[in-house]
Amino acid sequence: MSPIRALERADLPAVAALHELCVRSGRPIPPRGLDAYFARTLLDCPWADPEIPSLVYTDEDGSVVGFQGSSVRRARFEGQPIRIACAGPLVAHPRVRSRGVGAFLINAYMRGPQDLTIIDGGTEQMREIWLLLGGEMAHLECVGWARILRPWRFAYAHLRGRPDAPAPVRLALGALDGATTRWVGRMAPPPERDLSAEPLTPTTLLEHARAFGEHAALHIDYDEPYLRWLFDEVAAVHPRGTPVARLVRAPRDGRALGWYVYYLLPGGTSYVLALVAADRDVDPVLDHLLHHAWSGGATAVRGRIEPRLLEPLARRRCLMHYAGMALVHSHRREILDAIAAGRSQLTRLDGEWWMGPHVLAFPEGS
């Protein structure tokens, strides 16, 4: 009998314990709430798919010693519905790592009935395994961008590995940032443009999603129950910051130009999950986001490269950098070709990158 089977609700405490041991604190007892988080995100997501489940690897005595998370996204490719499997956390108990448990799990997951499997932010070792199992790298999606807004505070946080600083240091860095952004042209704050914006809700996103996604051969096929779940879960990952979702409109005719979702972290780096607009409107939507982050006190804004963003980002002197492995696998060559050609619209909001079992703070004890 195969040691791999679908995750069941009764497995959640064991999965949480395994995750706590292997990914979080290194202790065997998970915090209260971690199993509930896995329940919400893996079993109770409106798009949870019993045909593409999370997987567990069990030992001879039936105990869970390995786990592969699964988040399924419904999408359209060339107008036809497809399913995307986002490979979430992959963990194996240290005592079974020499049995290749991780490889067995990821292989079983990749061979599911989905049309496309993705990982956004895999490790070097995962890349090697993935390629040997027939997967590919999505090269463009491995590139990140960064716009430094407050260079001195950003550098200080980067060097120290944490954003907080004693009050006198904070004051000094603030003064340096003020002078630098005033006198060094390329460091000037993002301009405030004559635009209007309103909160982006599941309803308004759904209303505009089709119009903004039509140009892409591959895009997520949102529905309202999923978007409500998504907005709730994005908001739940507090350590990343406060989620900001805006629909940007032209000032004169009120035409919707695009939308964005990002985590605003005052005093720290803010991460963009999605910035979606028609090609001609990327500039104003990007400017609105950058100015919003600047006004909110972010030291930098970072995101992942998408083809339509390249030129607007370059003109704003954003830095490009390696942002982690983006890996794809599909038995349908045409889907992989569309991704490689930049004809897909899959943002970080659409993968599992933002999900937070490894960063969430929970009350101590279980």
Next chain:
Amino acid sequence: MSTEERIARIFRETLSVEVPSPTTDIIEAGLLDSLALVTLLFELESEFGVAITLEHLDVEQLRTIERIAALVDSRVGEGERGLRP
């Protein structure tokens, strides 16, 4: 060169692992993590022309070089029988 010797060479040259003997327990010795496992299967396919997929594999079949050689030889035999008219 025997199948066991060719497999030992894969361990030595590709996986950078010196396995003391054909009966050494590779799993117990902690020599076969996920990347090593997948790399081993890839190299076995290249070296012997047999596809050994994870779907139909019991990790016990990889516990020693002796067992891996038996697995490879059986797959090679299956392939040769399959070629007969």
